[in-house]
Amino acid sequence: MARSAYEKYVPMLEWGRRYDKNTFQNDLVAAVIVTIMLVPQSLAYALLAGLPPEAGIYASIVPIILYSIFGTSRSLAVGPVAVVSLMTAAAIGNIAESGTMGYATAALSLAFLSGAMLLILGLFRLGWIANFLSHPVIAGFITASGVLIAASQLGHVLGISISGHSLPHMIESLFHNLGNLNLITLLIGVAAISFLFWVRKGLKPLLLSKGVPPKLADVLTKAGPVAAVVVTTGIVALFGLDNYGVKIVGTVPQSLPPFTLPNLSPSLLGQLFVPALLISIIGFVESISVAQTLAAKKRQRIDPDQELIGLGAANLGAAFTGGYPVTGGFARSVVNFDAGAETPAAGAFTAVGLAIAALALTPLLYFLPKATLAATIIVAVLSLVDFSILKKSWGYSKQDFSAVAATILLTWGFGVETGVSAGVGLSVLLFLFKTSRPHIAEVGLMEGTEHFRNIKRHPVLTNERLVMIRVDESLYFANARYMEDYIYDRVQPDCGIDHVVLMMSAVNAIDFSALESLEAINSRLTDMGVTLHMAEVKGPVMDRLQTGHFLEEMSGQVFLSQYDALRSLAPEMPLAKSV
Amino acid sequence: MARSAYEKYVPMLEWGRRYDKNTFQNDLVAAVIVTIMLVPQSLAYALLAGLPPEAGIYASIVPIILYSIFGTSRSLAVGPVAVVSLMTAAAIGNIAESGTMGYATAALSLAFLSGAMLLILGLFRLGWIANFLSHPVIAGFITASGVLIAASQLGHVLGISISGHSLPHMIESLFHNLGNLNLITLLIGVAAISFLFWVRKGLKPLLLSKGVPPKLADVLTKAGPVAAVVVTTGIVALFGLDNYGVKIVGTVPQSLPPFTLPNLSPSLLGQLFVPALLISIIGFVESISVAQTLAAKKRQRIDPDQELIGLGAANLGAAFTGGYPVTGGFARSVVNFDAGAETPAAGAFTAVGLAIAALALTPLLYFLPKATLAATIIVAVLSLVDFSILKKSWGYSKQDFSAVAATILLTWGFGVETGVSAGVGLSVLLFLFKTSRPHIAEVGLMEGTEHFRNIKRHPVLTNERLVMIRVDESLYFANARYMEDYIYDRVQPDCGIDHVVLMMSAVNAIDFSALESLEAINSRLTDMGVTLHMAEVKGPVMDRLQTGHFLEEMSGQVFLSQYDALRSLAPEMPLAKSV
Secondary structure: OOOOHHHHHOOHHHHHHOOOHHHHHHHHHHHHHHHHHHHHHHHHHHHHOOOOHHHHHHHHHHHHHHHHHHOOOOOOOEEOOHHHHHHHHHHHHOOOOOOOHHHHHHHHHHHHHHHHHHHHHHHOOOHHHHHHOOHHHHHHHHHHHHHHHHHHHHHHHHOOOOOOOOHHHHHHHHHHHHHHOOHHHHHHHHHHHHHHHHHHHHHHHHHHHOOOOHHHHHHHHHOHHHHHHHHHHHHHHHHOHHHHOOOEOOOOOOOOOOOOOOOOOHHHHHHHHHHHHHHHHHHHHHHHHHHHHHHHHOOOOOOHHHHHHHHHHHHHHHHHOOOOOOEEOHHHHHHHHHOOOOOOHHHHHHHHHHHHHHHHOHHHHOOOEHHHHHHHHHHHHHOOOOOHHHHHHHHHOHHHHHHHHHHHHHHHHHOHHHHHHHHHHHHHHHHHHHHHOOOEEEEEEEOOOOOEEEOOOOOEEEEOOEEEEEEOOOEOHHHHHHHHHHHHHHOOOOOOOOEEEEEOOOOOOEOHHHHHHHHHHHHHHHHOOOEEEEEOOOHHHHHHHHOOOHHHHOOOOEEOOHHHHHHHHOOOOOOEEOO | OOOOHHHHHOOHHHHHHOOOHHHHHHHHHHHHHHHHHHHHHHHHHHHHOOOOHHHHHHHHHHHHHHHHHHOOOOOOOEEOOHHHHHHHHHHHHOOOOOOOHHHHHHHHHHHHHHHHHHHHHHHOOOHHHHHHOOHHHHHHHHHHHHHHHHHHHHHHHHOOOOOOOOHHHHHHHHHHHHHHOOHHHHHHHHHHHHHHHHHHHHHHHHHHHOOOOHHHHHHHHHOHHHHHHHHHHHHHHHHOHHHHOOOEOOOOOOOOOOOOOOOOOHHHHHHHHHHHHHHHHHHHHHHHHHHHHHHHHOOOOOOHHHHHHHHHHHHHHHHHOOOOOOEEOHHHHHHHHHOOOOOOHHHHHHHHHHHHHHHHOHHHHOOOEHHHHHHHHHHHHHOOOOOHHHHHHHHHOHHHHHHHHHHHHHHHHHOHHHHHHHHHHHHHHHHHHHHHOOOEEEEEEEOOOOOEEEOOOOOEEEEOOEEEEEEOOOEOHHHHHHHHHHHHHHOOOOOOOOEEEEEOOOOOOEOHHHHHHHHHHHHHHHHOOOEEEEEOOOHHHHHHHHOOOHHHHOOOOEEOOHHHHHHHHOOOOOOEEOO
């Protein structure tokens, strides 16, 4: 059954057709739970991004709806997330002062650029670009960002202001301003943090032991931040603590998301280009891994390119409705999934819930202390921090380890953009370096089989007049010379070698530079009276070689298998055992 | 016989010990011929670099001596060359005005930086970095540079000034100044060019047909530029053509190379860092390929890392003796080789010859027209221009072709630095792109052998309950997800597959991201009741896998060969023939 183009680009048409009452109920329950969780979280992440609190709520409404139309995940909840909020603050912090009009407009521009990039990547089916972020680099980056985020929020808990986008700057700023510490704020912040940690670890077991049904216990646990918000807001209002230096959220406009126009001046877009690209890719990677993890549990499939379109639409939506860059969040999506969301409609219902909150609840948030929001962020992001990737990658490969370590250290030392760029750059360079000095093995026949292995690792049969060399890498410009040198070292003039067979089973491509090297090897060996052969050349490589003259010029033949080569070239040669 | 550390770093100690009268004579003859060729060439390349003519001669004296001590090639002639002179002009042109003191000092700084980089690369044995310049990119770059150089010299032939470091700028400047054309200059220039081309193509056959001995005919041909210099200088002096607007070389100081100090201010070195790196690498690549070509003819070996040290010393020498960046030149090295040079001492003798020229001949160069020097450059570089690389790479691989085409177009459009950087960058990106979407083949047994090939290309035996997949690429972060998707597409739930065997003969490495993908594949297949196996895992890959837990967790086994896997897993399964 061929899907129409409409259905391909608007997955909603597919699931919408089969929507029934049962699905509706499940989606609705999930939406209520997610809404309860999202209200404080949206406010908090806006704070982290350096934006007014309402920006967080606005960024959760239209984007969610757009994603539910264009996205392919049944469970993903799109909105502001911690890492992207931090990256937003880092990107705009260089351009405008937090709290100014220019800052908020730049956030819209960033969302617009990011949305446009995601959309373009999706339409051109370039989702594979995200594959260049290796798992360890992502893990290291998320962990390092978690620490940075927690550090940046420490100021709100202490009642002082902490500036800077790198750990050294933050620490310096912390010590510089420590004298202005506000004790009441600290008390609220520490109490909120302790309470939230307890809710995370201790509340659910307690409720279950008291006989509360598991589902309800779950909802109550997720409502922890709401409780912290309600209680601390009440206390601040009751005792007028804002007069004692406790920073509060203050007036939040009582409104649906406004229609906004991002600033599209070329100079601003130029400045935001690289940050927007990094935010798009990091956001996409985070989102797609959540979506794929959840889809796998229900044997659903995610289309990465369509996901790009969904996220692109969501970000464009954010740009025109007073938001800032959004993506699929891990925590909220898991909650959505666990709460039983069956279709993206759950997201749309969440949007309605948040719209009601934006209209009705905002006056109640006047006395909400920023320390409470900071506490919710700190508790949320510390769950992202997981240094085990350092140990795991160290155990497996020093190369992966160094990419992780560099990502973490550079993210801390120079901020998120440098950190993630360096991580990607380093992992690519290490890969190139490794392929430029490939493993090359001389092989021999395993007795009683037609199988060839490394003479240094296995007891194999060889003949000294016949050298069989296996290059364990595709041949390309960076390693062509290395292979040449290896062969010239192995095959010296007058050393009694008649034939050299290159076993090509691990050679997946031969580029033009490598072809020239093969020609050079062939002519040098021919001068020495040595014949050059190949065996086990793969189909695509053979196709390529046949377009040139090399095969005609090559002194020897191409054998289908290494065993054929040995049988033809050394029919009566005595084979000796290596090692 | 172990070489001492001294001999390793100072190859002169080795050949110097065996130096005798015969070698001395051969070296001396070669030196005389090379000196005759180098006097006009050095002046011309200094002009190309925007430096006073004596800088070209100075750059040919001390650097040659230093290279003869530290270099490993017996034939390489080091000094100013066309491409590096152009790159020098491009690098310093942004910093100072040609003809000023600052310009000459910046040239010294550039030589110093480049020398230091080469020395460091050599001491740390990092010569392999040059391998990242693919053959087609180098060929494209040299060709594009040849055209740029010829275009830049057109002004001297027309008697106008042409500015700019890219083709569009040069053409614009040409049309802008065409009104100032000097007809006498044009006459001299065109005559010199025609004469030099005739010398190149027609003189030698003519001399040979007149019974001149081949060796002498060769020397006379090489002396063509000297003849052009002598004749045109004489004509200008005789008729006082400098009074009619013919630009002449003018006063050249009569001196041995002076002791100079490069400007080492950090800001200048910072500005010159990238150009110096590009000049070092391009110079090294050009030099090493000449050296290796010539060494191969005499079955000598070149040590790339020691070459870096030799070239580094030569450039440091240039920095302290009024020169500018130097490298091993193709034309002069071939002349040196053909003239019978046996040791680097020939280079030292050339240096003596040039020192004599610097002391004695410079007053004679007063009336030398710049148009003649430009003519020698144009004729010399047009031999570098060879567009056949476009055709050859197009026929072999569109990927290589696009790297060449981009290098040529960007070198023309934006200058040498952008061109070569883009060429390297693009070839790396294309390589990464290709490895990120590897060829994946399902394989089957070739009847009557133990050899497995692609089921789509060969008639092989397969069994539908046993899927054998060969991934033709090392598994790493950029393609791990691609492989996952391939396997999930191929192995759907309830499709009657019992076993999946990954044939790992083409997998040369598995990084941490790919390991995680393998774990994911293993657990997903296990959920479906499908067993995952591997076969033909290479030694280094197996070593790596054994450091983790994956092999214990994997549902199936690791087979030594694909044939073992088939025999064990499908002992009684009927094998059907594909295609």
